[in-house]
Amino acid sequence: MSLPISTPLPLLSGAPHERRDAARNREALLAAARELVEREGACAVTMEAVAAQAGVGKGTVFRRFESRAGLMIALLDHSESEWQAQVLGGPPPLGPGAPALDRLLAFGRSRIEATLGQRELIAAAGGRVRTSGAFGFVLMHVRLLLAEIGTEGDLPLLASSLVAPLDVTVLEDQVLGQGMSVDRVYDAWADLTRRVVRR
Amino acid sequence: MSLPISTPLPLLSGAPHERRDAARNREALLAAARELVEREGACAVTMEAVAAQAGVGKGTVFRRFESRAGLMIALLDHSESEWQAQVLGGPPPLGPGAPALDRLLAFGRSRIEATLGQRELIAAAGGRVRTSGAFGFVLMHVRLLLAEIGTEGDLPLLASSLVAPLDVTVLEDQVLGQGMSVDRVYDAWADLTRRVVRR
DNA sequence: AGGCTAAACGGACCATGGTCCGGTTCTATT
DNA sequence: AATAGAACCGGACCATGGTCCGTTTAGCCT
16 A cells, blocks of 8 residues: 555646557547648548548547547647637737726637637537536636626626627527628627626 | 419418328327427437337438427427417516516526426527527517617627527536526526616 | 329438447556 | 556447438329
C-alpha cells in the first residue's frame, strides 16, 4: 500500500494517461476529420471515412471520440478555446476591461458569428453541445456579467434565457431559413438583453 | 379548356385527394405508432416496428410520413391541435378574454407543461418541429400578444427570443438534467417576459 | 363491365452510426 | 531483458433510417 512517489500527479492534464499510440491515433483522426470537413463539408465526415483517411479501424474512432457528436465537439474544441481566450484575455469590449454591459453585447455579437461560422459542425454535434464544457463556459460567462451589471433575479436561468436564442437551430432558421440579416438578429438580441438588464 | 363543373373544389380539405386505401393505412399506422409509444415508449417506435404492427410494408410508412421525424410530428398533431384550441377559444387566461400579459404568462406555463409532457415525441421529432405548423402558430401567438401589449421593437425576433428558452432541449436540460423545478423555470420565464414587455 | 392510369404497395437494398471480441502492443515492474 | 496485463486495435457484425423499383390496386372514363 505504498504510494510510489515518482508517479506524477495528474495535475490538470486532461487525459489521465493516454498511451502514446492512442494519442498518435487521436491526432491522426482529428487531422483526417479536419481535412475531410474542409474538402467536402461536415456532412461528408462519416466515421468510416475518417477511419479510412487516418488509416485506422472504425472501432478506434469510436473508442477515441465515443460518437459522431463527440468527434464534432473535439473538432470544435480548437476554435472554441481560441474564442474563450478572447473572452477571458482578449481586447475589450469582448475581453475584460470594458463595462459589463458592453462586454455582454460584444459577447452576443461574437457568439452569433462564431456559431454561424461553425454551424455545420455544431449542428452535427447535435444536442451534445449542451453537455460540453464550452457550453458551460458560455452560460457561466453570461451569468457573471449579469451579476456584475447588478441584474437581479434567477441568474442561472436568466443567463440560459439569453443564450437560448443564440442556439444554432434558432439562428440557422432565422438567417438561412427566413433570410434575416445577421445585423438584424444581433440588434434584436441586444434589445432583448438591454431589456433584461434594465434596472 | 372547359372547367368540369362537377369537380368539387378542394376547399380546405388538407389532403388534396388521398386514395381510400392510403387513408386507411395512414390511420392504421398512426394507431400502431400510438400503441407502440404507450406500450414501450417513444424510442421503441422504429419504422419497421410500426410497419409490422400496422401490417404494411416499411416503404408505406415512409411514403405517408416522409421520415421518422414526420411520423412523430403527426403523432403530436392531436395534442397540439387540442392545445391550440385552448389558446384560441378556451377559458382565460390562456384563451381570449384576459389581458394580453396574463395570456402571455399563461401561455408560457402551459407551453412548459405541454412540452415536458410530450418531451419524448418532441425530442424524437428533432429540429423538424421548427418547420411544423404548430411551431409557427406558437410564434405567431406570442407575436400577436406582444403587439397587443404594446411592446415595441422587432416583434418577430422578440417573440422568437421568448420562445427559444421553452425549447425541449433547454427544458429537459434544466428540469431533468439540473433538477430544477418546473415552478422555478416558469418563474424565471415569467420574469424574463415581464422585463421584455415592460414599457 | 372493362380498361386505363396514376397512385400506392412491399420488401429487398443501401448507408451509416454504434457494438463486440479475439488478437496485438505498449509500458510499468522486476 | 523478460514478463504480465492493461490498454488498444481492427474490422466483422448489428440496428435502423431511408431509397428504389417492379407489381398491385383504386378510381375514373367510356
